[in-house]
Amino acid sequence: MNSNVKPFEIRKTQVSEIDQILRNLMSIQGVSAAAIVDNEGLVTHIHRDFEINTDAIGASVQVVFGAASRAALHVGHHVTNLVICENAEGFILAMPIDAGFMLALVTERDALLGRVRFELKETIPVLKKLFASYLLK
Amino acid sequence: MHWFESELVLLDQLAELYLKSQQQSGTDIVNVSEDIRIKRGRFIGALQSIVNKVVNLNGINACAAYHEGLVLAYAEAMPNIDALGVMIQESVNVTQQSARILKLGDIQQIVIVGAVNKVAMLSVGPVVLCIVCSNAINLASVLSQENEA
Structure with missing residues (x-):
């Protein structure tokens, strides 16, 4: 019979892999914050290189993504895969993972949008699997 | 095989390894995730390296790599970087449609020659x-130059 220790270790490894993924995203030129936000707008994991109001960014990302998703539905575009906010000083990108969780990136103006988007698109399927197994445990 | 061809072969191999790593199945998602991340890092690293080397060759004006029309890697200052991305995406889309009809197979290269400059687009994995x-430059000859970057 499995003890309680095994699931705990699995969760721990999954969490450290999620942290490693965020660290990897932070290593991209121009990326200043990488966060995972839950369905209530709370930041569950974050890596950043500047002071950031995590509550504010979490809530805003969920609000913006929700608004963009509704806009997409209105025009018959169905599911929203990525929201990009282009701002005067940089970009905010948000992608859904699973069960309302989102991956959000904050970048400086000099970030290579293609590089960031490529990493996001490639990372999301893995994060989906990690979250699916994490949430099942 | 000169250095550029060798680097392209290496890049193709890294791209293939990366694409294969994405197809791994199994329950050990943590290790699979790590493997995918490492292979993607190697591919992107090699891509940036080739971009840096090409831009240093005599006669080359600019070099960059794009993914779905958005810039992924470039070296030094590059004017009209987004316009080039648009041109690439448009060209690739149009060519892919014709290639299907003509049964050309996957597009490997597109070269657009203007009266002043020319643009060569090489497909490498997902980029x-x-x-x-x-226009006056013989690109094959320039790319075979000994690279000291």
Whole structure:
């Protein structure tokens, strides 16, 4: 019979892999914050290189993504895969993972949008699997 | 095989390894995730390296790599970087449609020659490597130059 220790270790490894993924995203030129936000707008994991109001960014990302998703539905575009906010000083990108969780990136103006988007698109399927197994445990 | 061809072969191999790593199945998602991340890092690292080397060759005006029309890697200052991305995406889309009808197979290279400059687009895994040089330049010859970057 499995003890309680095994699931705990699995969760721990999954969490450290999620942290490693965020660290990897932070290593991209121009990326200043990488966060995972839950369905209530709370930041569950974050890596950043500047002071950031995590509550504010979490809530805003969920609000913006929700608004963009509704806009997409209105025009018959169905599911929203990525929201990009282009701002005067940089970009905010948000992608859904699973069960309302989102991956959000904050970048400086000099970030290579293609590089960031490529990493996001490639990372999301893995994060989906990690979250699916994490949430099942 | 000169250095550029060798680097392209290496890049193709890294791209293939990366694409294969994405197809791994199994329950050990943590290790699979790590493997995918490492292989993607190697591919992107090699891509940036080739971009840096190409831009240092005599006669090359610019070099950059794009993914779905958005810039993924470039070296030094590059004017009209987004316009080039648009051109690549448009060209690749149009060419892919014709290639299907003509049964050409996957597009490997597109070269657009203007009166002043020319643009070569090389498909490598999920990205397109783009090289800009003067119309008068023999690109194959320039790319075979000994690279000291």
